[in-house]
Amino acid sequence: MAISVDPPEVSRDLCRKAGYTFSVLSDPNAEVIRRYHLLHAGGGPEGHDVARPAEFLVDSSGVVRWVNFTEDVRVRARADEMLAAAKGLR
């Protein structure tokens, strides 16, 4: 599932347009984003705080089994990389 600072309405719009079927959660005050140390202060298009891109695979015991932090917003985790990590858990 995905998390951003976008309000639910914006995320709903995104899901409808992109056809996403996974949960997209809203963290408008960036509380969880801060808890995960992922705040990019002033990183939004209008200078608002956003999450930095980051992906975590969490197993059933709540332990992180795979992470990906990009150092370049142009370089993101690819779906096949994330699927490979998920398959590696089983």
Added chain:
Amino acid sequence: MPEMSKNRRNWAVWAGFLLALGAVLCNLVFFVNLPGGRAIAGLSMLLSAVALIFLGLGLKRAFEQPPVYRGKILSSMLSFVSLLLVGAAVFASFSARTIPTSAGAPQTGQKAPDFTLIDTDGQPVSLGQLLAPAASESEVMPTKSVLLIFYRGYW
């Protein structure tokens, strides 16, 4: 041997222009999210650097050997456009890398902090609830795992 009156094409300026164009186009490749994205990011900078070398060479030829190489004005104009392209490519590379380091973020082997957030239907969703085994009478339940994707937002 060609006569001196038949001026040669100043290929270095053109090479610089094409390289600068390539450096900018590298940035568009990211929208496709091909494998090897990091290499493409580096390639953009490399092409920019080589473009500058060729532009310098081309301009030098155009202005120092006008009888041999034609097109002082064309060289200058192409160089100007190429410089703008290189500037755009370099700016894109630097502005794309302003992500904070996130040293305190959970690492592999660490516990992912629990949270509850609202989904697109306004329903609260917690990580613990997603990881908990499904309330089913079936004995063999697949192990649950959650892929958390933090993203910058939709704009």
